[in-house]
Amino acid sequence: MADLPKFDRMFHQAVRTRLAALLYREASSFSDLKVTLAITDGNLDAHLRKLSAAGYLQSEMVVEGRPRTVYSLSPSGIEAFDDYLDALDELLELTRPAP
């Protein structure tokens, strides 16, 4: 049996997997993320900080009316999440070999 893949702990966490998947597809604001993920402010903040500390996050201040920050994955975040998805793919292939 081929080796089991390892999983990047930054992404292999219930909330952050979903968070990263959202940002992987499109940049979003704090409140959009909060609503979609259905988590508390503090929790979302903590996860954003964690991604940020890893250099996986970018943010841009938008100043139309009320200022807000729009978050997205940084290039290295995209790359890392891609690698993570590859690992998931491998896992599926190993546990459920395609015909």
Place this chain on the structure above:
Amino acid sequence: MADLPKFDRMFHQAVRTRLAALLYREASSFSDLKVTLAITDGNLDAHLRKLSAAGYLQSEMVVEGRPRTVYSLSPSGIEAFDDYLDALDELLELTRPAP
């Protein structure tokens, strides 16, 4: 966009995903798991207990020579892990739609 899947925290954890994947394929002893996963005794013990507490684990005493326990997923463990793999599949499909 279709809803993002949710992930069973019992399996969505770096060590336990790998542990469950191993047991999903074949029953194994404590030391085999320990070597394959390359983790400490205490850590493996904790994860086995956790799976056990969720009713996802079965164990059988084998008494050839030195007694040892052989661990495997219980029927409900198999079912739950299958569901988890389905969720991963959905995630991949959402983030990397097939052509």
Place this chain on the structure above:
DNA sequence: CACCTAACTCTGCAAAACAGAGTAACATTC
């Protein structure tokens, strides 16, 4: 201006993950 809400941020607690020391049972060596 007074009040309201959105968009965060800060602090503390609870749970999870982890390491390493401890223990019991068998196996091995002399």
Place this chain on the structure above:
DNA sequence: GAATGTTACTCTGTTTTGCAGAGTTAGGTG
């Protein structure tokens, strides 16, 4: 067969992570 070693766990304490809610600041609204 006693001493020593090894396997197969188990127990305890520490570190890290996850989470909630209260606090803050800036802008919008009547």
